[in-house]
Amino acid sequence: PTTLRVSEAVSGAGLDTNIKVQGWVRSVRPQKTHLFLHVNDGSSLQPLQIVASSELNNPSLTFGCAVEVTGTLKRSPHQKQPVELEAHQIQVVGECDPVDFPFKIKERHSLEYLRQFPHLRCRTNAFSSLLRVRSEATTAIQSYFKKNGFVQIHTPVITSNDCEGAGELFQVEPSSPESNEDENFFSVPAFLTVSGQLHLEVMSGALSKVFTFGPTFRAENSQSRRHLAEFYMVEAEVSFTESLEDLTKVVEDVFRSATEHVLAHCPEDVDLFHKHVTPGHRETVDSMMKKRFPMISYTEAIDILNRSSEKFAFPTNWGCDLQTEHEKYLVKHCGNIPVFVTDYPYDLKPFYARDNQDHPEHTAAAVDLLVPGVGELCGGSLREERLDLLRARLEEAGLEETYSWYLDLRRFGSVPHGGFGLGFERYLQCILGVENIKDVIPFPRFSHSCLL
Numbered sequence: 001p002t003t004l005r006v007s008e009a010v011s012g013a014g015l016d017t018n019i020k021v022q023g024w025v026r027s028v029r030p031q032k033t034h035l036f037l038h039v040n041d042g043s044s045l046q047p048l049q050i051v052a053s054s055e056l057n058n059p060s061l062t063f064g065c066a067v068e069v070t071g072t073l074k075r076s077p078h079q080k081q082p083v084e085l086e087a088h089q090i091q092v093v094g095e096c097d098p099v100d101f102p103f104k105i106k107e108r109h110s111l112e113y114l115r116q117f118p119h120l121r122c123r124t125n126a127f128s129s130l131l132r133v134r135s136e137a138t139t140a141i142q143s144y145f146k147k148n149g150f151v152q153i154h155t156p157v158i159t160s161n162d163c164e165g166a167g168e169l170f171q172v173e174p175s176s177p178e179s180n181e182d183e184n185f186f187s188v189p190a191f192l193t194v195s196g197q198l199h200l201e202v203m204s205g206a207l208s209k210v211f212t213f214g215p216t217f218r219a220e221n222s223q224s225r226r227h228l229a230e231f232y233m234v235e236a237e238v239s240f241t242e243s244l245e246d247l248t249k250v251v252e253d254v255f256r257s258a259t260e261h262v263l264a265h266c267p268e269d270v271d272l273f274h275k276h277v278t279p280g281h282r283e284t285v286d287s288m289m290k291k292r293f294p295m296i297s298y299t300e301a302i303d304i305l306n307r308s309s310e311k312f313a314f315p316t317n318w319g320c321d322l323q324t325e326h327e328k329y330l331v332k333h334c335g336n337i338p339v340f341v342t343d344y345p346y347d348l349k350p351f352y353a354r355d356n357q358d359h360p361e362h363t364a365a366a367v368d369l370l371v372p373g374v375g376e377l378c379g380g381s382l383r384e385e386r387l388d389l390l391r392a393r394l395e396e397a398g399l400e401e402t403y404s405w406y407l408d409l410r411r412f413g414s415v416p417h418g419g420f421g422l423g424f425e426r427y428l429q430c431i432l433g434v435e436n437i438k439d440v441i442p443f444p445r446f447s448h449s450c451l452l
């Protein structure tokens, strides 16, 4: 027999022939003369129905066990599934004790419950669907950049710079230093990267349009529903860019093309979330896809917040950082669709942000994208390409020497450029309607938790 993936068999490949499938049992329904099983191998949400004579039943055939089934693939007489496998042979490859197995047949476990079993939760429908969506979204994002002339750069995980200057670094040292204990392994302090931006800026100085998509790390002592210590970031950098609109167009296009791809390529997986996890979320996604994302300035945003009758835990005034509660309010105010907020106070932004010298208030050409349910999804800016201004700001921060190589980029063929970083897990939260970021990454890392 030919071995088929369950997704192939379900879609009718190998109809009326002898085939073999391998997977895990998702349901067992013994009846008088026949035994009905559902088997899934993770290739799609839909399981394959197996029909066997009761003689093929045996006590180790339980929910969760691994099986290999051979038989003839037939068109099904039932509406529910297009095909079924008439089994000649069922072999239990690996048993699964139903008493100890943490998931029970026919029970819908909460995402919070599943989180206790990072090594087993992929066996559930919800988490396999999430993983397939995550994989498709990754493909879609990479192909967007490829289609639009960006070169993918593998930025380093270990680095000696703190791009964001927020001091949220994890330091990297060998677990058992061999020689001189006072000396750093790399001779300088080294850290896990918080962002690949500065490395991308190097490359955009030759390749013009570049992107990276990899893990980034922040020692954020936060138990929030949108922060992780390790998360994936999509970052792009574009040379010869003079306006924030050039950047926001790329951000919006990435968002739309990835979302369209996911809705088209894994509709059942997305539906599982939209129907069972966050009922009604589909309307939110549809309305996000219908309208262009509006753009307001930080100053307008503060006016909106100041005028609102909402009681915020953090009061607002010009110059304050926007908190999650403010971001969520602004999204609602704009019709519950993503909104770009531009031109933040200069002092709130890192050294690389471009000074808006022509504005009445002292602002930087920076932009955030705020989205329903999550708040900040993406942050970007034009970068300060003018040598004198950049040097002055680095000098002020005592960083001129550390970033002498960064100043070189402005000395040798500097061009106006800009870029952004989009949090991949927050993107998944936004399109699936998942409240907690820990439920959209295979193995979440956060303070006091590094299971497995």
Ligand code: 4AD
Pocket (backbone or CB within 6 Å): 163, 164, 194, 195, 196, 197, 218, 220, 226, 227, 228, 229, 231, 233, 235, 236, 376, 377, 378, 379, 380, 381, 419, 420, 421, 422, 423, 424, 425, 426
């Ligand atoms: O706003 P951030 O800190 O921007 C940067 O790091 C820039 N250097 C990116 C760039 O311009 N190339 O982070 C970008 C995005 C945030 O908007 C958020 O979506 C996500 O990364 N993010 C996190 N996601 C999960 N857990 C965390 N701790 C995150 N911190 C940031």
Ligand code: MG
Pocket (backbone or CB within 6 Å): 376, 378, 379
């Ligand atoms: Mg930010």
